[in-house]
Amino acid sequence: MHRALALDGTNYAIKQLNLGDTYLNCSNTKQIYFRRNNATITTLDELDDLTDGGETALHIHDNRYYTEAEVDALIGGGGAGHLHDGDTLQMDGINSDGGAFSFSTTGAVTFNQNVKIPDAGNVGSASDPDAVAISADGILSFSGQSGCKAYSSLLQLIANVGELVLLHLDTTDFDIQNEFNGTVVSGTADATEANKLHDADGGFTAGLVGAWVWNTTDDTYTTVVGFVDSGELNLTDDIMVSGEGYRIYFSRFTAIEDGQYLVCTAVKFAVGADQDRLYSYTAINGVNQISPKLVASGDGQQIVISVGVLSLNANDYIDFSAKNSDAAAVLPAGNTHTWISITKIA
Numbered sequence: 001m002h003r004a005l006a007l008d009g010t011n012y013a014i015k016q017l018n019l020g021d022t023y024l025n026c027s028n029t030k031q032i033y034f035r036r037n038n039a040t041i042t043t044l045d046e047l048d049d050l051t052d053g054g055e056t057a058l059h060i061h062d063n064r065y066y067t068e069a070e071v072d073a074l075i076g077g078g079g080a081g082h083l084h085d086g087d088t089l090q091m092d093g094i095n096s097d098g099g100a101f102s103f104s105t106t107g108a109v110t111f112n113q114n115v116k117i118p119d120a121g122n123v124g125s126a127s128d129p130d131a132v133a134i135s136a137d138g139i140l141s142f143s144g145q146s147g148c149k150a151y152s153s154l155l156q157l158i159a160n161v162g163e164l165v166l167l168h169l170d171t172t173d174f175d176i177q178n179e180f181n182g183t184v185v186s187g188t189a190d191a192t193e194a195n196k197l198h199d200a201d202g203g204f205t206a207g208l209v210g211a212w213v214w215n216t217t218d219d220t221y222t223t224v225v226g227f228v229d230s231g232e233l234n235l236t237d238d239i240m241v242s243g244e245g246y247r248i249y250f251s252r253f254t255a256i257e258d259g260q261y262l263v264c265t266a267v268k269f270a271v272g273a274d275q276d277r278l279y280s281y282t283a284i285n286g287v288n289q290i291s292p293k294l295v296a297s298g299d300g301q302q303i304v305i306s307v308g309v310l311s312l313n314a315n316d317y318i319d320f321s322a323k324n325s326d327a328a329a330v331l332p333a334g335n336t337h338t339w340i341s342i343t344k345i346a
Contacts, residue, residue, distance in 0.1 A: 013025060013026065024044075026044070031043055031044060031045060032044040117134065119134075119135075119136040120133075120134070120135055120136045121133075121134055122134070128143060128144055130143050131143055131144055144176065144177065145176060145343070145344060146176060146177050146179060146255070146256060146257065146259070146261070146342075146343070146344035147174070147175075147176050147177075147341075147342060147343040147344060148172055148173075148174060148175040148176065148177075148179060148180045148253065148341070148342055149172060149173040149174055149175075149335070149339060149340070149341045149342075150169040150170075150171065150172045150173075150175070150180050150182055150251070150253075150339065150340050151169060151171055151172075151173070151333075151334060151335040151337070151338060151339035151340075152167065152168045152169055152170060152171065152331070152333050152334075152338055153170055153171045153333055153334075154168060154170070154333050155270075155330065155331065155332055155333045156168045156214075156329075156330075156331040156333070156338070157219040157328065157329070157330055157331075158219060158221070158322075158323065158324070158328060158329035158330075158331070159218060159219040159220055159328050160220065160221075160328070161324070161325070161326065161327055161328060162323055162324070162325045162326070163221065163323060164279075164281065164321050164322070164323040165212075165221045165321060165322065165323065165329075166212045166221075166249070166251055166319055166320070166321050167251055167267070167319075167320045167321060167322055167331070167338060167340075168214060168247065168249055168251060169182060169249075169251040169320070169338075169339075169340060170182045170183075170184045170249060170251070171335070173335055177256055179253055179254055179255060179256055179342075180252070180253050180342075181250040181251070181252045181253075181254065182249075182250075182251065183249070183250060184247055184248065184249045185202065185203070185204070185208065185211075185247070185248040185249075186216075186245070186246065186247045186248070187199045187201060187202050187245070187246060188243065188244065188245050188246070189240045189241060189242050189243065189244050189245075189246060190242055190243075191242050192240075192241040192242045194238045195234060195235050195236070195237065195238045196232060196233070196234060196235060196240065197213060197224075197232070197233045197235055197240045197246060198231060198232055198240075198242075199231055199246075200231040201231070202230060202231050202232075202233075203230055204227060204229070204230050204231065204232070204233050205227065205230070206227040208224050208227065208233065208248055209224050209225065209226060209227055210223065210224060210250075211223065211224050211248050211249060211250050212224075212248070212249055212250070212251075213233075213235060213239070213240070213246055213247070213248050214246065214247045214248075214249065215239045215240060215244055215245070215246055216244075216245040216246060216247055217243075217244035217245050218239075218244065219328075220237075220239045221239070222235045222236045222237035222239050223235070223236045224236075224248065233248075250319075251319060251320065252317045252318070252319045253317060253318045253319075253340075253342050254315060254316070254317040255312040255313070255314055255315065255316050255317070255318075255344075256314060257314050257344070258312065258313050258314055259311075259312060259344050259345075259346055260309055260310070260311055260312075260344070260345050260346040261309065261310050261311075261312050261318075261342055261343065261344050261345065262307075262308075262309055262342070262343045262344075262345050263282055263290070263306075263307070263308050263309070263310050263318065263340070263341075263342050264305075264306070264307050264340070264341045264342075265280055265282060265290075265304075265305070265306045265320055265339070265340045265341075266303055266304070266305050266337075266338065266339055266340075267280040267303065267304045267320075267322045267331065267338050268301060268302070268303045268331060268332050268337040268338050269296075269301065269302045269303075269304070269322075269324060269329060269330065269331065270301050270330040270331065270332045271299075271327075271328075271330040272296050272299060272302060272324060272326070272327050272329075273296065273299050273326065273327060274296055274297065274298050274299055275295055275296060275326070276295070276296040276302075276324055276325070276326040276327055277293060277294075277295055277296075277324070277325040277326055278293070278294045278295075278296060278302055278304050278322075278323075278324055278325075279291060279292070279293050279294075279304065279322060279323050279324075279325065280292060280304045280306055280320065280321070280322045281320065281321040281322070282306060282308065282310075282318060282319075282320055283318065283319055283320075283321070284310060284312065284316055284317070284318055285316055285317060286319075289308065289310055290306045290308045290310075291306075292304055292305065292306045301332075304322070309345070318342065320340050322338075
């Protein structure tokens with residue numbers, strides 16, 4: 001039988017050494033209850049479980065205490081999760097069981113070793129979880145990479161010899177970030193006034209200022225310099241009379257982000273003569289950047305090709321023009337004849 005109190009010896013419930021430590025004690029088949037206001041807070045067995053195997057590092061999560069062994073079991077593979085330097089969470093040898101794993105921080109996340117993902121895995125963001133895909137062969141694919149290819153669905157004629165005209169590019173094979181403006185407004189002029197385009201059914205907006213106008217009846221060109229109302233625009237040149245057809249277009253690529261862009265163009269001239277001087281122009285914000293010249297050899301079809309890497313800031317735009325300095329220009333339609341291709345590479 002245990003004595004309730006003892007100054008020394010064995011078989012005690014509470015013992016205090018002379019001017020020394022105080023001990024609680026019970027037999028193997030008994031329990032010690034820690035209580036407040038007659039309500040049990042914890043027991044000796046529960047305290048023993050928390051320090052099972054001699055462990056003393058306890059972790060609190062969702063109001064529960066976890067031992068080191070329990071933390072290891074939760075993160076798998078014998079990894080150790082512990083507080084380092086008092087306030088930094090350090091996880092060593094984490095292995096996932098296939099479920100979701102996440103954490104958040106207001107500071108930077110730094111990795112001192114390489115970050116590896118499975119073969120054919122993806123790296124992404126909350127809005128685009130597959131932004132970067134890495135194939136089993138190590139080939140990278142970018143789901144949101146800026147890029148487009150555009151061409152004209154119509155044969156484009158330029159009647160005036162030597163006139164530099166914006167290419168009519170109204171169709172895209174692809175436009176990943178919707179950066180190419182191939183919008184076309186078309187119709188028939190219903191009144192004649194100098195330097196004006198009238199069409200009561202035009203549906204014109206102020207956003208057309210700066211666009212090009214192609215008179216599809218006589219294949220002359222000008223630009224929009226002012227918006228009057230939905231049926232009237234001011235033009236740079238006097239090219240429109242009542243009854244003539246028109247197409248208003250931009251054919252413009254506007255970059256969403258700063259970067260380096262690979263820009264390729266092909267302009268096919270279908271009709272000409274030997275020694276005709278053929279040009280294509282690539283401009284940023286209206287300032288020419290690339291302007292290859294081809295002197296025709298014979299009177300057959302000729303293709304002017306340009307390739308360059310251009311530095312763009314966000315909201316910079318690229319447009320494309322062409323001319324035949326010695327004759328009217330005929331530019332065939334279709335994505336294998338006159339086209340442009342743009343891809344962000346850095």
